[in-house]
Amino acid sequence: MKEADRAECGGEALFEDLDFPANDRSLFSDSSTPIARLQGEISWRRPQEICQSPALLADNINLAHVKQGLLGDCWFLCACTFLLKNKRLLNKVLPPDQPQWDDSRYRGSFQFCFWQQGHWTDVTIDDRLPCINSALCFSRCHSPTAFWVALLEKAYAKLHGSYERLWAGQVSEALVDLTGGLVERWSLGESEDEPRPEQDSDQVRRRRLDLNLLDPVKDECAVSCSTHSSPGGASELGQYHALTVMEWVDMKTLSGSKVLLLRIRNPWGRCCWGGAWIGSGVGWTSVDPVSTSDLQARVAEGEVWLDENEFLSQFDDVTVGYPISDEGHLKSIYTGNLLTHNHQLAGRWIKGHSAGGSRNSSSYSSNPKFWLKVCERGELLMSLLQHRKWRNTEKYAQTPQEDSKNSTHQHYQAIALHMWKVEKRRFNLSRMLNKPPCASTHCHAYEREVVLHGQLEPGYYLLIPSTYQPGAEARFLIRAFSSSSTSLCALKSPAPSLPLTTDGEWETSYYQGSWVEGRTAGGSRNFLSHWQNPCFPFTVCDASAVTSGDNVRVTLHQSRPDTDLHPIGFHIYKCLCMQVPEEESEQTLPRDEDPVASCVPHCYTQNVSLACCLSPGAYTIVPSTYQPDCSANFTLSLARRIHRKVVKSQERLGNAIQEISHISVMQS
Missing domain, CATH: 3.90.70.10 (Cysteine proteinases)
Structure with a gap:
C-alpha cells in the first residue's frame, strides 16, 4: 500500500478489491480483442492521482456525458447516457451519498447496482482505474474531473469478469441491466424479402421504425441507433x-x-x-x-x-428503451399507458425433459408452460429473457461456454415465445397446438430477450417459451407488464413418469387428488369401500396407435416422505358409455367387472407406473392405498400416444445479432 493512500484516509489503508485486482487478470479474458496489445502499458491510479479535485458528477450536464476510450464498449456507453436523463435510475445504479474524495469517510471504494435476471445485484469496487501515461485509457467524462462513467464501467467489467468482455455487445442488454426495464430493437432497413407461410399467423414484429409512434414518450424513452x-x-x-x-x-x-x-x-x-x-x-x-x-x-x-x-x-437499426415512471412503472411506447401490473417467473429448458425445441419439432409440447390470467381488457407486454451461458458459476469471474452446435452466437440460444387463448383451463393440448397462436414473437432469434406486445381480452392464455433446437438448455425469465390486473403462474411440475422413448409423440395430462379418511380413502378392491376412491375418466380415441404397442402410460405419485409411505396402486376400468373428457357428466363403472389393467400389488414407494395397450373407448383410473382410511395427497399422470398432424407452420430462425463495438483513438 502506498504511503499516499494511507495519508488520504487518515492513516487507514484504502480498499483494494481482491476479487477484481488492479492487474491483467481484470483487463483480459483471452486476449482476443485489440486491447490485448496494451499488455504491459497499463498502470492503475486512483482519481486523486489523476487530477486535483475529483468528483463523481460534473455540475454541467454536457460535461458529465461519456467519452469513449480504447475499449470497444460504445453499446454500454450509449445506455449510460440515458441515466443522465433519469435521476431516479441514476440513483438506483449509483446509490447517492457515497463518500467521495473530499469526504473524511472516503475509503477508496464505491458501490453500484445492476439488474440481473430479475433482481438488483450490488457490485463493490475499489477506485483504482486503468491508465496510460497517467490518463484514463478507457471511458471517461468530458469533464476531466468527473469519474462516474469510469467507475461504472469498471463495476460492469467486474460483473462480466474483465474489461475485455465488454468489447462488442448490444445496447439493448446494457439498457436492461441499468434500468431493469424492457427494450425493443427495430430495423431501419426494408422489410424482409422472404414471405411468411400463409398458415403461420404469428404476430410479425415491426420491421421499420415509425418515429411518430414514439412521439408521446420521446422525452422519456432511451433511443440508440447503430450502424453495421x-x-x-x-x-x-x-x-x-x-x-x-x-x-x-x-x-x-x-x-x-x-x-x-x-x-x-x-x-x-x-x-x-x-x-x-x-x-x-x-x-x-x-x-x-x-x-x-x-x-x-x-x-x-x-x-x-x-x-x-x-x-x-x-x-441499420434502432434500440428503444421503455420509459420508467418515478414510481418505477413501465410506460408503453405504443400507447403511453402506464403498465402498473407486473410479474416474473423463472424457468429452465432441460434436455430430455423440458427442452422441446420449436413448433417444427414433435417434442414441442414438452417445453415449459405458463398460465396467464387476464382479468380485464388491457395492454400487455411479455418478455422472454434467457441467461447468458457461462462455463462456471464463480461470482464476477464467469467464462463464456463454447457451444459447437451453436457457432452463430456462442452466448445465447435462438428463442421465441408463443401464446394461445384457451376457453377453459381444461383443454386438449395436442389439438390446441395444431392451431396458430394468438400472438408470438417474430421468429426464433439469437437475442438475450424477445418481447411480445398486444391488447388482450379477459380470459386464460397459455404461454410456451421455446428454443429453436430441441435439447438446447438454458435458464430463462418470463416477465409480464400490463395496464390491467393479471396473474402469471407456471404449470405445476409433473410427477416423475415413465422414461421417455422415441416411439412417437405422447400427450400427457396431470391430475391432483387426495385420499381423505372417511370420505375418499376407500382402500383396495379387497374392501367394499374401494369405490369411494377418487376416479379419473379418460378416453382413447386414436385407433391407429393401438397397432403399434403400448398407447397408455399411467404414473401414480404419493406426496409423503420416504419414511411414512402408504402402499399404493391403481386399476383401470372400462366404462359402459363413451364420454368427451372435457365434460363433467357421470360415468357408469361396471363394479362386477374386472379391471382391464392394474398396477398391483400395492407397493410402499413414491411412484408406481404401468404401460398398456387399450382399445378405443372410455375408461376410468381408480388409484388407492391398500388399507382404507389412509390419508394422503397424490398426483396422477396419464400419457396417451397420439399421431399428431404436422403443424402447418414453419418456425424460422432469425439472423444472429450484430454486436456493436469499435476502437476509438484516445484524444489527449
Whole structure:
C-alpha cells in the first residue's frame, strides 16, 4: 500500500478489491480483442492521482456525458447516457451519498447496482482505474474531473469478469441491466424479402421504425441507433458502432413543408459526420434563422443534427428503451399507458425433459408452460429473457461456454415465445397446438430477450417459451407488464413418469387428488369401500396407435416422505358409455367387472407406473392405498400416444445479432 493512500484516509489503508485486482487478470479474458496489445502499458491510479479535485458528477450536464476510450464498449456507453436523463435510475445504479474524495469517510471504494435476471445485484469496487501515461485509457467524462462513467464501467467489467468482455455487445442488454426495464430493437432497413407461410399467423414484429409512434414518450424513452457498415455521411465510423439519439423535433421549412431533425451523440465525443445539417451545412438554409440558432445552440461536443432521410438511410437499426415512471412503472411506447401490473417467473429448458425445441419439432409440447390470467381488457407486454451461458458459476469471474452446435452466437440460444387463448383451463393440448397462436414473437432469434406486445381480452392464455433446437438448455425469465390486473403462474411440475422413448409423440395430462379418511380413502378392491376412491375418466380415441404397442402410460405419485409411505396402486376400468373428457357428466363403472389393467400389488414407494395397450373407448383410473382410511395427497399422470398432424407452420430462425463495438483513438 502506498504511503499516499494511507495519508488520504487518515492513516487507514484504502480498499483494494481482491476479487477484481488492479492487474491483467481484470483487463483480459483471452486476449482476443485489440486491447490485448496494451499488455504491459497499463498502470492503475486512483482519481486523486489523476487530477486535483475529483468528483463523481460534473455540475454541467454536457460535461458529465461519456467519452469513449480504447475499449470497444460504445453499446454500454450509449445506455449510460440515458441515466443522465433519469435521476431516479441514476440513483438506483449509483446509490447517492457515497463518500467521495473530499469526504473524511472516503475509503477508496464505491458501490453500484445492476439488474440481473430479475433482481438488483450490488457490485463493490475499489477506485483504482486503468491508465496510460497517467490518463484514463478507457471511458471517461468530458469533464476531466468527473469519474462516474469510469467507475461504472469498471463495476460492469467486474460483473462480466474483465474489461475485455465488454468489447462488442448490444445496447439493448446494457439498457436492461441499468434500468431493469424492457427494450425493443427495430430495423431501419426494408422489410424482409422472404414471405411468411400463409398458415403461420404469428404476430410479425415491426420491421421499420415509425418515429411518430414514439412521439408521446420521446422525452422519456432511451433511443440508440447503430450502424453495421460504414455510412456515407460518417466516413470515420467504420463498421459496428452505436450512437445515442438525444432528441428529435419537427420543423417547418421556409417553403412551408415539414422536416424531422434528430440530434445524435457519438460516444467518441467528437463529430464524425458530413451531412447537410452539420455546422453551416446547406440544410439550415431551408429553416428560419431563429430556429437555426436555437437548434445549433443545443449541440454539445460530439453531437450533430440529421434529418429523417439521412437517419433512415445511414443507420441499420434502432434500440428503444421503455420509459420508467418515478414510481418505477413501465410506460408503453405504443400507447403511453402506464403498465402498473407486473410479474416474473423463472424457468429452465432441460434436455430430455423440458427442452422441446420449436413448433417444427414433435417434442414441442414438452417445453415449459405458463398460465396467464387476464382479468380485464388491457395492454400487455411479455418478455422472454434467457441467461447468458457461462462455463462456471464463480461470482464476477464467469467464462463464456463454447457451444459447437451453436457457432452463430456462442452466448445465447435462438428463442421465441408463443401464446394461445384457451376457453377453459381444461383443454386438449395436442389439438390446441395444431392451431396458430394468438400472438408470438417474430421468429426464433439469437437475442438475450424477445418481447411480445398486444391488447388482450379477459380470459386464460397459455404461454410456451421455446428454443429453436430441441435439447438446447438454458435458464430463462418470463416477465409480464400490463395496464390491467393479471396473474402469471407456471404449470405445476409433473410427477416423475415413465422414461421417455422415441416411439412417437405422447400427450400427457396431470391430475391432483387426495385420499381423505372417511370420505375418499376407500382402500383396495379387497374392501367394499374401494369405490369411494377418487376416479379419473379418460378416453382413447386414436385407433391407429393401438397397432403399434403400448398407447397408455399411467404414473401414480404419493406426496409423503420416504419414511411414512402408504402402499399404493391403481386399476383401470372400462366404462359402459363413451364420454368427451372435457365434460363433467357421470360415468357408469361396471363394479362386477374386472379391471382391464392394474398396477398391483400395492407397493410402499413414491411412484408406481404401468404401460398398456387399450382399445378405443372410455375408461376410468381408480388409484388407492391398500388399507382404507389412509390419508394422503397424490398426483396422477396419464400419457396417451397420439399421431399428431404436422403443424402447418414453419418456425424460422432469425439472423444472429450484430454486436456493436469499435476502437476509438484516445484524444489527449
